[in-house]
Amino acid sequence: MNENKHMSNPSDVEETVEVSELKIITFTLAGKEYGIDIMQVKEISRMMEFTYIPNAPFYVRGVYNLRGEIISVIDLRLLFHLPLPEKELAESEEDVENLIVLQFGDYYLGVVVDKVDKVCSVRYADVQSAHPLFSDISIKYINGLVHHDNRLYILLNVNLLADGESAGGFGSEAVSISLEQMTPAADKIQKTFVKRIDEEPPVKEEHEGDLHEVSPSSVAAESAKTEDDQALFEQFTAGLESICGFYVNEWSYRAVYDAFSDYLKKNGSAPNFHTLSEYAQLLPFLTKEEEEDIWSNEYFDAIKSLSFDTSDKNFNVWVSWCGYGHSAYSLAAALLSKKSDLPLRVWATDDDLLKISMGPNLMIQNIDPSSPLIDYAEETKNGFKFKKNLAEKLLFEYHSVENGNQFPKMKFIVAKGRTSYYNKEKAGKVIFELCSKLDNGGYIMVADYESLPESDFRLIYSGSMRIFRRI
Template structure:
C-alpha cells in the first residue's frame, strides 16, 4: 500500500526549528533580567520573492533596484546568464536567480520587463533577476538563525541564515558565496563560473535557456558616466533610476551646448550649470499663483478629518508654508498636520520665524497672511500651527504616523543610491492606501513596479498599486 503520510514542508520545518531556538533563548532571557527594552536595528536587508518564497540579501550589497528587459544576448554564455545590460554606461552581466537555483519558472517573453537588484561584489557589479522586490527590513543581527539543513531549492552553503519578521520567514542569501567575491573567497572568476555551470547543468530551465531566441539588437546608449561621477563629487547629485530619463536628455542637450569631446564638468560652476534645469519650479522660494494652482489641482479628493503630510527637505520653509496654504484651500474642513524635516540646522531653526515679503503677502497668499504690530507680514496662526518643523535626516528612521501626502521635491536625487531605495521603501510603508507622493519634476518612480503614476497637468503624482 502506498504511504500517504504528508511530508512536512520546508517552511514548517524551519518555523519549528526557529521556535525551538527562540524557546531556548526565552528560557535564558528569563534567567537574566532585561536591562533595556529598546530594540536596536543593526542590520538591514532587501527582501524579495522567488517562486512564492521570501528571500533577502544584505542591503550593503545592493546598489539599486531596476526594471529592465531586452538584455543583450551573449553567445555561449552560461544558462543562468540572461545577457548583459548597459547601466548608465557600465556593461553588467544579468543573472537569473531562478535559473541559478534550478527553480522551475514559466517561459519568459522576450519583451517582458524583469525586476532586478543591482549588487556589488568586490569590484564586480551584477544584475540579479527575481520575481518581486518587496521592501527594506531592519532587524537585529542577533536574530538571524543558522539555516536548517533541509532546503529543497538552494544549497545550504549559499544561505547566510534564516530570520522571522512579522510572521514571515526570510531566507538570507550569502551573495559573496553565490557569486564568488574575489575579495572574500580568493577564488578566480573562471573557477567560480565553472562551479556555477556545474550546478545548473541538469536544470530543465537551464537547458531551455540554451535554446534562446536570436540575439536582439543592442540598444545604443550614450556613455556619460564621467559626468555622473563629477556631479556626485562636486554637488552630491546621484544619477539613478529616479532621474535617469532626465539625465539622458540633459546630457544630449549639454553635448549640443558644449560640443562633442567638451562635455566633461571641469568645475563646480559647470556642475551648477548642468543641474540648473533639473530643479523643480520655485525650488527654495515662494510659489507663484500658476504653480500653486497646479499643485492644488493635483491633490486628490480626501474626506478625512485629518490630513497628515510629510515634507522632507523643507529648506528654509518657503515650500512648506506654500504647501500649507494650498492644503488649507483644498481641504477646508480637515485638520492639516505637516511634518517638515531638514538637515540644515540654521534653516530649520529660522523656519518657524520666517518673515513674508510684502510682494508675496499681497499675492495669492493674502488670505493666509496677517500683519504684525511692527509692520512685518507673517502667516496666520492656523497656517503656522499646522506645521511642525524638525531637524531630521530623512535617511534615518522616524516615528511619523501614516501619511496622506508625501511632498519631497528634489530631495532623493541628492542622496546615495542605497539611501534613495531605503527612503522610497519608507515612503511606501508610511503612505496610506489612497495617499500620494509628489517628487521633483525630474524625478520619477514609474520604473518601480510597486508604484502607480498619474499625470495631472504639469504635476506627476505617485500612489501605491
C-alpha cells in the same frame, strides 16, 4: 541577543562596538539569492496543505495552523511573479514547501520560498542600496544588497509584507504586477541592465523636448552600441558624483540618462566634463537655486486641481527638507483653501537645525495679493506673519529622512530635488522612507527632473515641479 552574538564570535568583540553586525537568513527565489534579517524570523519549517482561502489575493497560499496559532501564508514567488520550480507547478497544493515564519510584534506571517540556504553575518556598513533596475522584484521590497562569500544577496524588506497586508497595500501591488505580466517572468531574469532600461515603457512627456521616446526597433538596431554606451554612461555618472555631489538614483535616472544619450546622439561622443558648470549646461537642475520662498500661484493651482480623499479622521501631509518652512506654510494654505475644515496636520522636517528653528515664527517680506496665502497672513511692521489658524496646523521637526521616523501615513508628501544628493547607500533608505509613508492614492511632489517608477506612480502634473500619485 546582542550579547550572545558577541560571545560566540570573540574575534569580533573589539569591532562590534563600532560596527553593528547584521545576521541574515538566505534563501533562493527563481535561482536568485535573497536575505532576511534574522531578527524578524521566528522559525523555518517545511509544511504542506495550507488551508485555501477563497477570494484572497493570488499570492496568498492560505492559512496554516502552526501549533495552535493560525498564520497566513503567502508565496513570495507568486507575489514577485517569479517562476515556480517545475515539480510544484504540477502539484503545488500537495507538495511540501519551505516556509519562513516571520514575526511582526505578536503577529506571524509565513512566506513560501524555493529553498532556505543558511545564516550568515554581514556588517551594516556593507549593505548597499539596490539599483532600481537590478532586480526582478519591485524596488520597494528591497532594503539593499550585500556581498558575502562571493555571493550577492538581495535583502528583502519584510516589514512591507506585514504593512501591506494590514493596510491593503497589496491592492496597488496587484495593479503593477498585471502590467509586468505582459513579459514572461522567466525571460525577465535574463535581461541585462541595459536592456531593462530600454524596454521600460517610455515616459509620456508633452512639454519637455529633451525626453524622447525610444522605440523598440531602434533599440534592437542599437543594441550592439548600447554596451559601449553604458560604460560611457557609467563614467559620466561617476563624474557627476565626484564633481557635483549628485548621485543618480531611481528618481533622477531617466532625466540624466536621456540628457546623456541626447548629447551622445548630437555630438557622436560622450560628454567629457570637468566642472560643475559644464555639467549644468547639460543638466540645468544641478545649479538651480534651492527655493526658499513661498509657492508661486502655479503650485497653488496645481494643488487645487487634485482630488483628495478627505474621509479619514486626519489628513496628514509631510514636507521633507522644508528649510525655513516656506513650502510647508504654502502647502497648508493650499490645502485649507480647498477645504477650510480639513483635519490637516503638516509635518515639516529638515536636518538643518538653524533653518528649521525659524519655522514656527517665520516672517515673510512680501506676499502677492493674488496668492491664497494672503488670507492666512497678517501684516506686521516687520513683514507678514502667519495667522494662528494656519500656524497651528504645522509641526516642525528637526529630522533626517535617512534616520526613519514614526510618522503616520501621509496624503501628500513634498520631496523636491534632494534624494540625488544622498550617496548610493543612503538614497535607497531615503526613497524608501518617503514612499513607505505615502498612503495609497496619496500624492508626492518632486522636482521637475525626477520620475517615479511607473509601476507604482502616475504622473499627475508636470511643470516647474512634478506631482505623482500612488496607484
